Amino acid sequence: MPAELIAALCLVLVIEGLILFAAPGAWKRMALRLQEIDERTLRIVGAGMIVCGLVALRLVH
Template structure:
C-alpha cells in the first residue's frame, strides 16, 4: 500500500470537511443541531448509504478498469 497516497487522501478529507465550517459556520451549527435531533437509526442508514456510495465510486475509479 502506498502510505503517501493514504495520507494525501486523509488530508483531502480534512480540507473538504473544513470548507463548510470556514465558509458558513452558523449554517453548520444549525445543521449540527438538526442532526442531533434525528433518530439514531436514520443517522446510521445515512452513514451506511454514504459509505456504500463512496466505496462504489472508488471501485469504479480503480486502475485497470
C-alpha cells in the same frame, strides 16, 4: 498505498475546513438538526455514504 490514504484523509480535512470557513452558521444549524434525528436513521445514512464512497472509489481505480 499509505501515502494515498494519508493524501485522501488530508483532502477530507480540507473539504470539511472549507465548509466550516465558508458557512459556520449553517454548519452549527446542521449540527443541531442532526441531534433531532434518531440514531438508526443516522446509521442507515452513514452506511449508504460508505457504500457510495466505496463504489465511487472502485470506479475511479
